[in-house]
Amino acid sequence: MDREPHYIDYEGIKLLYLDFSDMPNEKIRLFMEKCKKILRDLPQKSLLYLVNVKNMDYSVKSIKDFTNFSKFNDHFSKATAIIGMDSMKQTLYNVALAFSERDKKFIKTCNSEDEAKAWLKSVLDSEKAKEEAAKDSSEPLP
Numbered sequence: 005m006d007r008e009p010h011y012i013d014y015e016g017i018k019l020l021y022l023d024f025s026d027m028p029n030e031k032i033r034l035f036m037e038k039c040k041k042i043l044r045d046l047p048q049k050s051l052l053y054l055v056n057v058k059n060m061d062y063s064v065k066s067i068k069d070f071t072n073f074s075k076f077n078d079h080f081s082k083a084t085a086i087i088g089m090d091s092m093k094q095t096l097y098n099v100a101l102a103f104s105e106r107d108k109k110f111i112k113t114c115n116s117e118d119e120a121k122a123w124l125k126s127v128l129d130s131e132k133a134k135e136e137a138a139k140d141s142s143e144p145l146p
Contacts, residue, residue: 006031009039012054014121017128020051025058025088032066036073043080051080052124054117058088062096071100083110083127085120 012021022039024032043051077084089097094113101111110127114120 007035009035009042015125017052017125019054019121019124022053022055024060025056027060029061029063029066032060033069036069039073040076043077046080048079049082051077052082052128053077053084054120054124055084055086056088056117057086057093060088060093062093067096067100070097074100081110082131083124084112085124086111086113087115087117087120089113 007023007027009020009022011018013019020042022035024035027035086097097113112120112123114123
């Protein structure tokens with residue numbers, strides 16, 4: 005059965021879970037196309053992604069596909085946490101990230117799913133705190 009991108013809930017926030025784990029090369033592009041169909045109608049900078057690449061096959065073609073996919077989804081991504089990286093994938097990921105021209109501040113590789121979820125929540129919490137501080141500073145004093 006083919007996998008679908010899907011949302012998961014973590015402490016009241018929605019994360020788009022992209023599970024590339026154990027995925028063979030020939031399925032990667034198809035999965036990315038499924039993701040793009042979900043993303044096309046969403047507001048910009050609205051999503052928190054949790055991406056699992058554990059034991060995923062990779063090739064020059066899939067690295068190019070990931071670079072292009074990263075450029076595409078940058079418009080929709082508020083933050084992305086990636087789990088399942090081994091040292092070789094980390095090296096290839098660094099190359100793909102450099103070519104994608106994405107803001108590295110909002111992308112993080114994590115050692116576990118729990119760490120990734122907590123980091124994504126912290127990004128959202130930080131954003132909310134900044135919005136509150138801006139709101140408080142713009143209100144007139146009594």
